[in-house]
Amino acid sequence: MYKVLFIGDDAIRKTTAACMPDQSSYDWQMLHVVMDMQDVCEQLRKDRFDMIIMEYDGKGGKSLSLIEEIKKRNHQIPIIIVSDFDDFDSVKTALKAGAFDFLQRRFLTKETLSASMIQALKNAQTSSTVEENAFERLQQCLILIKNRHVVEPSEFQSVLELPAFDRYRTGMRLAYFRIDNIHLLYRLYDLNHGNIHHTLKKMIRDILVETSHHSIFISNHSGVILFHQEEEQHIHALCQKILYHVHHVMGMHVSITLSAVLPSLSQFHSCFCHLLDIHDMRFYVGEGILMQADEREAFYHLDYQNVRFHLQMIEQVEQRIFSHLSALIEETLVYMKDHRIHPDDVRNYFVFIFNNIEGNAIIKGMRKAFHFDLIHTQLQECETMERLKEIAEKAFQQLHEWMLDASQNRYRKDIMEIIAYVEEHYTKKVSLHMIASHFNINESYLSRIFKMETGKTLIYFINERKMKKARELLCDPDIMIKEAAYQVGIEDQFYFNKVFRKFYGISPSAYRKKIRSELEKA
Numbered sequence: 001m002y003k004v005l006f007i008g009d010d011a012i013r014k015t016t017a018a019c020m021p022d023q024s025s026y027d028w029q030m031l032h033v034v035m036d037m038q039d040v041c042e043q044l045r046k047d048r049f050d051m052i053i054m055e056y057d058g059k060g061g062k063s064l065s066l067i068e069e070i071k072k073r074n075h076q077i078p079i080i081i082v083s084d085f086d087d088f089d090s091v092k093t094a095l096k097a098g099a100f101d102f103l104q105r106r107f108l109t110k111e112t113l114s115a116s117m118i119q120a121l122k123n124a125q126t127s128s129t130v131e132e133n134a135f136e137r138l139q140q141c142l143i144l145i146k147n148r149h150v151v152e153p154s155e156f157q158s159v160l161e162l163p164a165f166d167r168y169r170t171g172m173r174l175a176y177f178r179i180d181n182i183h184l185l186y187r188l189y190d191l192n193h194g195n196i197h198h199t200l201k202k203m204i205r206d207i208l209v210e211t212s213h214h215s216i217f218i219s220n221h222s223g224v225i226l227f228h229q230e231e232e233q234h235i236h237a238l239c240q241k242i243l244y245h246v247h248h249v250m251g252m253h254v255s256i257t258l259s260a261v262l263p264s265l266s267q268f269h270s271c272f273c274h275l276l277d278i279h280d281m282r283f284y285v286g287e288g289i290l291m292q293a294d295e296r297e298a299f300y301h302l303d304y305q306n307v308r309f310h311l312q313m314i315e316q317v318e319q320r321i322f323s324h325l326s327a328l329i330e331e332t333l334v335y336m337k338d339h340r341i342h343p344d345d346v347r348n349y350f351v352f353i354f355n356n357i358e359g360n361a362i363i364k365g366m367r368k369a370f371h372f373d374l375i376h377t378q379l380q381e382c383e384t385m386e387r388l389k390e391i392a393e394k395a396f397q398q399l400h401e402w403m404l405d406a407s408q409n410r411y412r413k414d415i416m417e418i419i420a421y422v423e424e425h426y427t428k429k430v431s432l433h434m435i436a437s438h439f440n441i442n443e444s445y446l447s448r449i450f451k452m453e454t455g456k457t458l459i460y461f462i463n464e465r466k467m468k469k470a471r472e473l474l475c476d477p478d479i480m481i482k483e484a485a486y487q488v489g490i491e492d493q494f495y496f497n498k499v500f501r502k503f504y505g506i507s508p509s510a511y512r513k514k515i516r517s518e519l520e521k522a
Contacts, residue, residue, distance in 0.1 A: 002121070003047065004030045007040055007066065008055025008082070015105055016053055016082050021114040035062050037069065044073060045209055051120060056083035056094055056102070064097055071098035072212045072229075075167060076128055078120035082108060134164035139216050145272060146218050156269040165265060167212075171229045174259040174268070175239060176275040177204075178222035179252050180287040183381040184391075189516065190477040193220045199250055207241050224272065232261075239290050246288075253288035255279065260293055283343035287384055299342040302349060307335065310353045317357050322400040329392050333385050343383075350379050350392055357399070371472065414439075415453045418446075419461075426465045428489045432458055466490065467503045474512050481508045 004020075006013050013032050020030065031047070033039045035055060052070060056063045067079055078100040083090065091102045100123065101116045137159045144151045179200070185191060197220035204215050204225070211230060217223035227235050239256045246254040257279045259271050274293060282289055304310075309332040316325055336346045358372045375395045382388035421435060435458065436443040450458045466488040473484040485496035485508075500508050 002028045002050040004028055004117075005040075005043060005047075005049045005052045006030050006032045006054065007035055007052065007063075009034065012055045012082060012084075012105060015108060016113070019108045019110050019113045021110060021117070035066065037062070037066060040066055041069065041073075041210065044070070049077060050124075051117060052077060052079045053082060054079060056081045056085060056090065056099075058085055058090060064093060067094065067097040067099055073210060075212075076124055076131070078124050080113075080116050080120060131164040134159070134162040135214065135216060137162075138165075139218070142216060142218050142224065142272065145269075146222075146276065151269075153269045157266060160265040160268055168226055168228055169265055170263065172262045172265070173227040173230070173232075173235060174262065174271055174275060175225040175227065175235070175256050176222075176272070176279055177225065177242070177254055177256045178279065179246070179254045180282065181253075181381070181383045181387050182221045184378060184383075184387060185252065187378065187381070188477070196220050196250070200246065200254075203245055203249065204242060207245065208238060211238060224275075236290065243288050243290060255282045255287065255289050255291070257281075257291045257293060280343050282384060283346070284337045284385055286386065297340060299340055302336070302341045302345040304349075307332075307349075309335070310349065310356065313353050314356050317396075317399065320400075320403060322396060325396045326393055329389055329396075333389060337385065346385075347380055347382060347388065350388065351376050354379070354395065412453060415450060418450060418458070422458075422462055422465060426462060426469065426489065427487060429491075430462055430489065463499050464503065467500055470496070470500060470508070471504070471511070474508055475515055477512075477516070481512070484508070 006016060008016075010032075017030065020028065030053075031043065031049075033043050035057070054063060054066065063081075070077065070079060075098070079098060081094050081099045081102045082105050083094075083102065084105050086104050094102055100120045103112060103116060141151050141156050141159055179185070179196070186193075197217065200221065201215070201217065208215070208225070211234075212228040213230075214226045214228075215223060216226070235258065239258060243254060243256065246252060257275045259275060262268065262271055271293075278291060278293055280299070281291055285291070309328060313325060313328055316322065316328070332349075333346070335341075336349075354372060354375055375391070378391045378395075379388060382391055418435060418439065421438060422430065425434075432443050432447065436446045439446070447458055450456070450461070454461065456464070470484050470488050473479050473487055474481070479487075481496075482493050485491070485493050488496075490496040490499070497507055500506075500511070504511060506514070
């Protein structure tokens with residue numbers, strides 16, 4: 001069914017309705033509003049129409065303003081004029097404003113109105129397909145640039161020369177938006193990429209419904225908005241509204257970087273690259289912010305010879321003094337901010353610190369037991385200073401706990417060798433018999449000396465080590481419970497659930513839900 005909106009007085013509406021095609025052969029529905037800007041805008045906001053038929057009250061009347069406003073909101077919707085005016089100036093003015101056809105009421109028939117409506121719909125469909133193809137080509141260029149592929153400005157410009165972009169040739173602003181720390185959120189939570197894309201797209205569309213714009217998604221969580229002939233203050237208000245609703249509806253932060261007015265589309269390529277670069281400013285400013293393109297100060301690269309924070313942190317870890325590390329992290333980040341160090345360099349600096357800790361001989365054997373790779377990934381995914389501080393502090397805390405748990409030097413040499421063997425093999429099906437055979441000692445003797453030295457039975461120690469690893473694995477939403485069990489050498493999931501509950505008083509599935517709930521509250 002085609003929806004038609006008629007705008008005009010009741011008399012001309014009746015004439016037009018009498019000439020509408022038969023609904024048996026042409027499925028249509030017509031809604032009527034008077035020629036009032038507020039009423040028309042409200043109806044356009046509430047519903048989607050395939051066509052508008054409207055009265056024309058002369059080139060100085062309300063109808064001309066309405067045509068311009070309708071085309072501003074949706075330039076593709078065809079507008080057919082039905083008028084008592086028949087002078088050349090009226091026709092010319094209406095068509096120039098965006099009307100598709102101009103019909104005189106006294107000559108109106110079913111044949112003339114049907115022919116005009118059919119042609120208008122065909123043109124709109126063709127125009128829509130052509131425009132979709134043009135914006136798809138632009139989208140591909142933007143994706144390539146965002147992913148650091150080379151796109152020649154001339155190739156980019158050839159896309160922008162297509163007729164679909166004619167209305168953006170003057171007075172356009174470009175806004176780049178992206179959900180903050182999205183990759184970190186994907187890792188921490190069980191998020192559906194498609195749902196995020198759908199919700200974000202709908203939210204932007206609903207907020208900008210009365211604004212001349214076009215949004216292009218570069219990924220499920222980022223994209224650009226092309227604003228056409230909108231006041232700067234109005235665009236700012238709309239962007240702030242997007243920030244607010246994304247946070248309160250989706251529970252996430254989105255940041256937007258807004259360009260100055262582009263005098264011509266030839267600047268689109270350089271402007272987009274500039275926006276991507278500027279968007280990194282939020283590393284120091286925080287999440288959920290609106291930035292102007294001209295607000296950014298230059299970033300500088302980090303000279304490792306000018307800083308000693310890494311040496312201090314590594315020394316603290318070597319001495320197993322963890323109480324000062326949080327203050328050191330804070331001091332490091334303050335230095336980075338004050339000296340406007342590029343965010344990439346800050347992230348790489350913290351990865352460098354943990355790389356040195358990983359390779360330090362003082363914690364030999366830790367590499368296999370501690371998840372440095374995961375820490376490196378999380379640090380690289382931090383898009384704000386606060387997130388990086390949070391990840392680094394948590395990593396040092398986990399490191400401290402591991403060292404306390406792994407303080408093996410208090411045991412005699414043979415017990416330390418047994419513990420090392422368990423650490424190396426706990427991801428497999430390890431048994432008392434296997435360990436006794438490896439060390440060529442009696443199983444009873446092995447059990448007795450291990451219990452005397454550590455206060456724990458060897459079987460308990462093995463299961464304890466397995467469950468600690470399992471607990472870490474269950475914090476990763478991408479790892480299934482069955483897979484976590486397999487990674488700690490337990491093929492029987494029922495047995496895995498039983499042992500896990502014994503150590504932590506909760507089932508693996510309930511533990512995972514608890515962790516997810518705590519993260520959501522954080």
